[in-house]
Amino acid sequence: MNKKNKNILVIALLAAFPAVSFARGEGWVPKPPEPPPLSTLTNEARYIEWKWRCDVTDRSTGIDNATACADVLKLAGELEPVEPWNVVKARCFAYLCDNIAIDVSPYDWFPAFACWDRYKRPLSSVIWRRNGKIGAQFYPSIGQEINEGNRIGKWMVWKDFDHIIPEWDKVISLGFPGMKKRLHDNWKDKPYYKAVGMASDAIDRLLDRLAAQGEKRGGARAVRQAECFRRLKTSAPQTAYDVMQFIYLYFVLSEHFEAVQARSLSIIDQTLWPYYKADLAAGRTTEAEFREQFKHFLWQWGSIDNYWGQPVTMGGTKADGSTEYNPLSLIILDVMDECNLPSPKFHMKVADNTPDAILKKTLDMARRHRSLSFIGEKSCRALLEHRGYPADEARRFVTRGCYEFSTPEAGNGLEGGHVNLVKVVELLLTDAKDGKFDAPDFAAFKKEYIARACATAKCVGDFFYEFEKHLDDVNPALVASLAGEHSVKTGKDAMANGTRTGNNTSTCLSGFGTAMDALIAIKEIVYEKREMSLRELGSLMADNWKGRDDLRLRMLASKRKWGNNDIEVNRMAREISKSLSAVVNSRPNSRGGRFGMSGHNARQFVVQGARTGATPDGRFKGEEFSKNLSPTMGVDTEGVTALINTLSALDSMDFPGDFPLDVMLLPYTVSGDKGLEVMKVLINRYFDNGGFVIQFNVFDAEELRDAQKHPEKYENLQVRVCGWNVRWNDLPRAEQDAYIRRADNLMK
């Protein structure tokens, strides 16, 4: 086949299989600001702020991002017919390590790379092309069905390569040379070992290049960096700074070089503490220097500014039952507070042993909009033990992504699609309108709803069962495989089935709260008050409430909503979640792991909301719906205690993926020391009820309105969206309005 025909084939394959993307499939992120001229990045603060938003590298050291993208696409195209795919990817990875432009700036404690743009990573287009081919080859029949479901908002299905984490403690204790030795100790003559070995060698060469550039640049920081790169090539990290540099390089190599996101920066206080303590004892560093280095460390992700945020875990419990929080935890939190960045986002493990000083400091930071959420250790550990993990592994769990968590050894859990529970209501009413469905009573209606919701969840599971058979045919995870003990011993790719106890897949529920509101509204309108037939209600929804604003407003104002601790709504929610759990949680996936139901829905409450018709709870067509397991914005009029009680109606053990709750509070309710005590009680109650994650937004509506009118005054104002913080000014107007609506409700 000549080159022209090959290109035509690729285009044809992509056309036949366009939307089953490995990207996040969510279509919208805030447009990054235009970078300033490089000549203006002449001090530390400006340099670090912009280093990951434009190319700050020394061009004499290698190629830029555009050239890298073109070169690896061409290289992969040439090698694909003659080499195993993981080896092809390894050669591309090595090409980038050897050729991408770099710099080691005296303004910074961490190096810069020309592959800075996370939306145009060099290997992304290579993997995208491969994805199309694999889809067409192995599961062409489901492609159109997936695309149609994505288009109408029935589900959102994409391949997830964004939630893999290494066993940080083990890889840090080994370092790059230790991982390499372990690979060679287990070496077999298989493409896996060849590919991972090539990646490991390439990392060594990159460390040499970085060291040489640091020495060429000169100056105290550049030379210290160069020394660090030399150490990292020959040994495990020796100092706290080495550990930070190692974590940073690991992240960049995985995310920016090979398009696999390492979705954790470790349990950072626990990880750094022994090194920091030894550094201080040996006089290798000072607290002031650590603070500076850690500030630069955080700012790398602050500069990358990934909309979804980069998670960092804090704290935990030791085997003897005492807390893992240590004196460094407070220093880390101090620096984080001072930086006031949306990303990294901090996940604070909370247990009975959590020091009061830590809890008070972080609650105070949360009410000042810092990027924090609180993780209930007791309930997370209970869930993991319930899923069969040994108690000691459960104790050491780590968070990754928005709220997801796993034992350290099971860090390759992936998202397996978002099931739109509100769409199920819409489709049922459409069938009723068209005379294809009717139910004599609400019990029959609910039975059909549950059957269809379960069928949708099963269908999404079926897609992922097929997808995940071929994950490493699309995007083998070279760095994660090098880091994975079980992966290296078994020769199984870390992305696919390379962990001993993980390889799990989450099926996320979208619009849970709104679906409950819509169902109870149907009960009231059709079956209790008999104001219209199901068919007429279907027609009214199809007409987007045309001519019945009175009814719409009444339903909107109804207190029978998810979040108000209405016994009937709660009971129905439990029944539905139990039914979905029985379909999802019992099921093995195709990677040797299991599916698990998840209560979070990333940004699908907006995306799928826009693709979902009007619903009988008073929602117009296209409006966003509830996020996570929280109520629809603005309908929880009974206050936060009722909200927390509502969540206790569900069994969190049915949600092994995660069980998150968003709480909005007025500033005056959590002001002063009593306010902190109140927040403490709220999180304790939620965790005692089995909750996994709770996060706060503390605002009043007037402040938000002012922020809408005068964005220039609120450049640093952040809001918690789902599992991440976003600057207020980066939110679309409709989402800003939703926050204002909810804040208004608190005043009622």
Place this chain on the structure above:
Amino acid sequence: MRMTRKEFMSSAAAFAVSPMLADGGRKIKTPLMLDTKRMAIHDGPGIRTTFFVKGCPLRCIWCHNPESLSSKPQWARFQHLCRKCAKCTMDEATCPTRALKLYGKPMSMDDIVAKALEDKAFYDESGGGVTLSGGEPLLFWEWAVELFRKFKVAGLHTCMDTSLYAPPAAIEALLPYVDMWLPDYKAKNDALHKKFTKVSNRIIKKNLERLVAAKAKIEVRCLSVPNCTDGADLAARHRYLNSIGIPESAIVDLKYYDYARSKYLALGMKDTMP
């Protein structure tokens, strides 16, 4: 529960002619309820649920809850929200701009207790409980005694937010059931008190002294209204409270805000706020 005006009028009428019966069949005054505030954290210790009754014998010119003065139901129309529809729905639930609000709805004692119990776990963890406020809850003191007795049976910590403008018998009857009193002390000078609240403070002081004598737990709130009850009167109030045995630690000075003007307008009442 949301009601149309018609539904409301019929329910309110029924309510008005069916007051709760006390032991022995004697009729006692039962209030309409204004609001229920869950997770109240400024109405006593810990996290609390506060129930607001409608009706007050005082007429403080600075009152920030004018909807609580009359014990009868009242419609409010918030002018800044009202779209002035050709045909008003006269229904809170279907008013397209939420400009209409109905103040004063019946709520049975059992419903109040049940609502309070929903958050018991939060009270237990925070040292909180339930608070009765208003309006003036002691205007309905016999009803309050029965309600508080039920609160105590349910194991709830109780606070009474009151002006103490009530007969001594009310205090005596409630003493066993109120864990903490949150009285307002509005002015030391009786002439000022009469001028700004339309009632004398003599009975209030007497009740305060009775609470001290009974060793009741008290937190006295002293509102300081500029050019009315600030300065010398505030200092005099502190001196008096100290003199009867209430320490500074049990006195809270409150700042005055004139945030309630829109409510006067909405209720069609004369705005008396300074």
